[in-house]
Amino acid sequence: MIYKGINDNADVRILIFEISSEVFYEVLPKSYKNYKLWEENEWMRKMTQTPDQKSKNDYIESFCKENWEELYRFIYYRVQNREEAEDITQEAFEKTIYQNLNSNVSVLNHKNYLKTIALNIIRDRFRKIKARAMTIDIEEVKGKEPADDDFADLVVERYRVEEALSKLTIDQRKVLEYRILKGYSIKETAQKMNKKENAVKVLQFRAVKAMYKLMSEM
Amino acid sequence: MNRIKRLSKYIDCLNNEEMPKEHISGGYDKEMEQLMYTVRTIKSLRDPVMPDEGYEKNLANFVKENTNSNTYRNQKKMTDLESYVKKRLITAAITVAFVIMALATVYLLNGRLGSDNIVKAMEQAYNKVKAYHGIIETAEINGLGEIVYVSRQEVWADTEGKYFVKQLDEGTEGVITINNGFNRWQIRPDIKKVYMFAAEPDPYRFTFDLREEISDITKAQSVKKIGQEILLNRETDIYEITPDGGLPYKIWVDTNTDLPIKKETAIYNALLTKTYYTELEFTDEIPAELLIYNKPEGFEVVEINPEQLVATLQEAKEIAGFMPEIPNNIGDYVLSRIAVLTNSGAIKLTFSHIDKEKEITFIQEKAKDKFKAASDAVIGLVNNNIAEILNNYQGIPGLRSIRWQQADMEYTVYGKDMDVLSEFAKAVFGGEIYLPEKDKTELKPQIEVPYDIETEKNEQKSVDAGHSPWRLDPVFVAQVFVNLLISPEGIEGEYEIPYENIELIKNDGVNAVVKINHEKSIAEYVYLKRLVRQDDTGIWTVIGYDPVVKND
Numbered sequence: 001m002i003y004k005g006i007n008d009n010a011d012v013r014i015l016i017f018e019i020s021s022e023v024f025y026e027v028l029p030k031s032y033k034n035y036k037l038w039e040e041n042e043w044m045r046k047m048t049q050t051p052d053q054k055s056k057n058d059y060i061e062s063f064c065k066e067n068w069e070e071l072y073r074f075i076y077y078r079v080q081n082r083e084e085a086e087d088i089t090q091e092a093f094e095k096t097i098y099q100n101l102n103s104n105v106s107v108l109n110h111k112n113y114l115k116t117i118a119l120n121i122i123r124d125r126f127r128k129i130k131a132r133a134m135t136i137d138i139e140e141v142k143g144k145e146p147a148d149d150d151f152a153d154l155v156v157e158r159y160r161v162e163e164a165l166s167k168l169t170i171d172q173r174k175v176l177e178y179r180i181l182k183g184y185s186i187k188e189t190a191q192k193m194n195k196k197e198n199a200v201k202v203l204q205f206r207a208v209k210a211m212y213k214l215m216s217e218m
Numbered sequence: 219m220n221r222i223k224r225l226s227k228y229i230d231c232l233n234n235e236e237m238p239k240e241h242i243s244g245g246y247d248k249e250m251e252q253l254m255y256t257v258r259t260i261k262s263l264r265d266p267v268m269p270d271e272g273y274e275k276n277l278a279n280f281v282k283e284n285t286n287s288n289t290y291r292n293q294k295k296m297t298d299l300e301s302y303v304k305k306r307l308i309t310a311a312i313t314v315a316f317v318i319m320a321l322a323t324v325y326l327l328n329g330r331l332g333s334d335n336i337v338k339a340m341e342q343a344y345n346k347v348k349a350y351h352g353i354i355e356t357a358e359i360n361g362l363g364e365i366v367y368v369s370r371q372e373v374w375a376d377t378e379g380k381y382f383v384k385q386l387d388e389g390t391e392g393v394i395t396i397n398n399g400f401n402r403w404q405i406r407p408d409i410k411k412v413y414m415f416a417a418e419p420d421p422y423r424f425t426f427d428l429r430e431e432i433s434d435i436t437k438a439q440s441v442k443k444i445g446q447e448i449l450l451n452r453e454t455d456i457y458e459i460t461p462d463g464g465l466p467y468k469i470w471v472d473t474n475t476d477l478p479i480k481k482e483t484a485i486y487n488a489l490l491t492k493t494y495y496t497e498l499e500f501t502d503e504i505p506a507e508l509l510i511y512n513k514p515e516g517f518e519v520v521e522i523n524p525e526q527l528v529a530t531l532q533e534a535k536e537i538a539g540f541m542p543e544i545p546n547n548i549g550d551y552v553l554s555r556i557a558v559l560t561n562s563g564a565i566k567l568t569f570s571h572i573d574k575e576k577e578i579t580f581i582q583e584k585a586k587d588k589f590k591a592a593s594d595a596v597i598g599l600v601n602n603n604i605a606e607i608l609n610n611y612q613g614i615p616g617l618r619s620i621r622w623q624q625a626d627m628e629y630t631v632y633g634k635d636m637d638v639l640s641e642f643a644k645a646v647f648g649g650e651i652y653l654p655e656k657d658k659t660e661l662k663p664q665i666e667v668p669y670d671i672e673t674e675k676n677e678q679k680s681v682d683a684g685h686s687p688w689r690l691d692p693v694f695v696a697q698v699f700v701n702l703l704i705s706p707e708g709i710e711g712e713y714e715i716p717y718e719n720i721e722l723i724k725n726d727g728v729n730a731v732v733k734i735n736h737e738k739s740i741a742e743y744v745y746l747k748r749l750v751r752q753d754d755t756g757i758w759t760v761i762g763y764d765p766v767v768k769n770d
Contacts, residue, residue, distance in 0.1 A: 057282050060278055060281050060282050061278045061282075064274060064277050064278040064281060065274060065278070068273075068274050068277055069268075069274075072266075072268070072269065073266055076266040076267070077262055077266065078258075079237075079241065079258070080232050080257075080258040080261045080262060081231065081232050081234075081235050081236055081237055081238070082235035082236075082267045082268075082269060083235060083236050083237040084237035084241060085266070085269075086269055086273065087237070089277065090277055090280060090281070093277060093281050094280075094281050094284055097281055125241065125242065157259070157262075158262075158263060161259055161260060161262070161263060162263070165260070176260055179229055179233075180229060180232075180233075180257060180260045180261050180264075181260065181261070181263060181264055183233040183264075185230070185233075186226060186230075198550065198572045201222050201223065201226050201572060202222055202552060202572050204225070204226060204229070205221065205222040205225055205226075205253075208225060208253050208256050208257060208260075209253065211256050211260065212252050212253060212255070212256040215256065215259070
């Protein structure tokens with residue numbers, strides 16, 4: 001079963017996605033401009049002529065309540081900070097609800113749809129960064145992310161990280177535990193490890209480098 | 219900022235549950251991305267930090283509000299980057315407001331800072347600036363008061379040395395010069411070319427760069443308040459700056475910000491130059507999109523000194539054909555970047571201080587020619603090899619370097635602190651370093667050449683204004699002198715004794731001696747001295763010579 005929708009974040013693309021969440025892009029046909037005009041008009045018509053504002057608001061509330069937590073966790077796993085996860089969650093809901101209210105096609109699996117939109121927002125950000133930084137290769141890094149919503153992959157990824165951590169030197173493992181897993185500051189870490197702050201910074205840098213190497217080899 | 223510090227800040231950001239700026243503005247290389255990815259992956263072992271209570275309700279309200287608004291579509295045109303920049307601009311505005319309030323408090327408590335304190339005030343005000351954006355106009359005015367040339371440029375600059383400069387005047391309109399900390403490039407629409415340079419060392423300075431202006435003023439002989447003026451709706455104090463050499467000039471300092479917004483040179487050769495910011499605002503950073511490298515369609519890319527970053531010394535060795543030397547015992551410096559200069563086959567190693575914003579660059583390459591020091595270099599020794607010591611490496615004032623050859627290899631270290639460079643050069647092979655000190659050696663030429671100090675002072679002013687730059691080169695000055703010795707009536711056409719036949723054998727920055735290797739020369743050694751100013755901007759004057767000894 002294939003559902004068609006509009007990714008209103010992408011400028012010249014139509015998103016076609018399947019229930020499996022596999023995403024790919026196609027360049028829009030030449031009638032893109034006419035299509036966009038139609039889209040704007042259609043949206044305006046629906047928004048201004050909605051017969052029942054209350055039921056629309058109820059729908060938005062229940063949709064957010066039902067789905068926000070799972071989506072937030074899904075995003076947080078990828079960006080690892082609350083500020084950004086909150087922003088992207090909000091943006092994904094806006095896009096999804098806009099789509100639901102304005103499209104001629106219905107989406108059956110809202111959870112997958114939300115995650116696909118969220119993943120597109122994250123990837124879109126990375127694509128923009130990639131365009132800015134000349135040497136960066138986000139795609140390579142992206143390929144190592146766990147597959148969407150796949151619990152088994154998450155477990156494997158977790159095992160991979162723990163396995164790599166166990167192969168570090170004692171000091172390297174300690175510094176990563178204090179700094180990243182426990183969230184201590186440089187000062188606190190330095191006190192706990194009985195080292196100078198500068199030494200902790202250097203140790204931490206080398207430990208992260210070593211972790212990347214170990215994880216790449218697994 | 220070096221990688222070690224940057225990675226640490228990145229971890230701090232994630233620990234504080236804040237979005238790191240790298241997630242929205244980029245500006246990092248592949249290795250940094252790998253490190254950040256690794257940090258995120260490790261942190262994913264922790265449970266996620268959930269939003270505050272009430273997030274769900276706020277989320278629903280926000281979505282309702284936006285989907286009910288007819289302007290939703292247009293509002294959402296704002297990109298993540300714009301949103302980020304906007305947030306930061308608001309922060310910057312608050313910071314600037316705070317700075318202004320703080321300065322106003324100082325003003326009220328202590329009275330207006332006097333002209334004696336203005337230099338310190340400018341420095342302090344600049345230290346609080348993170349980045350700025352302005353439109354600079356420059357006008358050249360002749361003796362009749364007529365404007366003979368005008369140029370305009372839009373400038374974004376930050377205190378880390380990044381900038382975006384766009385020419386706005388007709389002749390060069392659209393020429394953009396950018397340094398984003400990783401690369402430097404210039405877009406030339408007139409010839410449809412993009413010139414790519416390494417980000418550092420960067421000799422480019424745009425007119426009225428606040429950092430450079432304030433730095434110059436701090437070195438001035440005197441700063442005197444001479445008046446006040448309302449300029450572009452801003453209250454300004456006017457100061458006369460007398461530099462350490464050169465003609466006095468005026469600056470207009472905004473009394474609200476304590477930063478200069480206009481500069482006017484003295485009249486020289488019937489021309490006066492006025493440079494001023496018609497607009498000037500302070501921000502947290504340069505908008506990231508301005509520092510993105512985008513090759514315009516149809517433009518040709520011309521690489522100047524291209525660098526290829528590599529991950530390991532082994533990779534560098536495979537490209538360059540030799541294993542680079544790594545100095546031992548270099549204190550708080552760590553190797554932070556390895557690159558190969560693809561044109562010359564040299565290996566470029568960058569060492570960063572683990573805590574401070576300091577870097578030392580160490581270039582190693584196979585020696586191609588016999589070592590010859592630059593004519594404006596001080597001559598020293600590294601491990602008993604002649605070393606070229608410069609205070610303006612690649613023409614950049616304040617960037618110092620030591621270059622020498624040893625066992626078929628040529629080495630150059632450059633950075634800002636000569637003491638650190640000296641330690642660095644010493645650490646490579648463990649040998650001794652000799653750096654000559656100024657005014658320590660008595661020069662005793664056999665024949666003294668008289669000079670008039672007033673004439674030399676005027677000549678120095680002329681050189682400061684950009685004339686006769688050859689007076690800064692002791693070899694060139696000696697060449698003119700020895701050719702005049704054999705042709706006292708004047709030099710016509712080519713010099714009889716060419717530049718290549720003159721060898722700089724001693725230079726301590728104040729005194730220099732050159733040897734003339736030419737059969738027609740009357741002088742064998744020429745002695746020169748910086749009489750007026752004893753730094754890189756001081757002119758050389760011949761003070762004597764030793765005649766050639768004839769063995770008949």
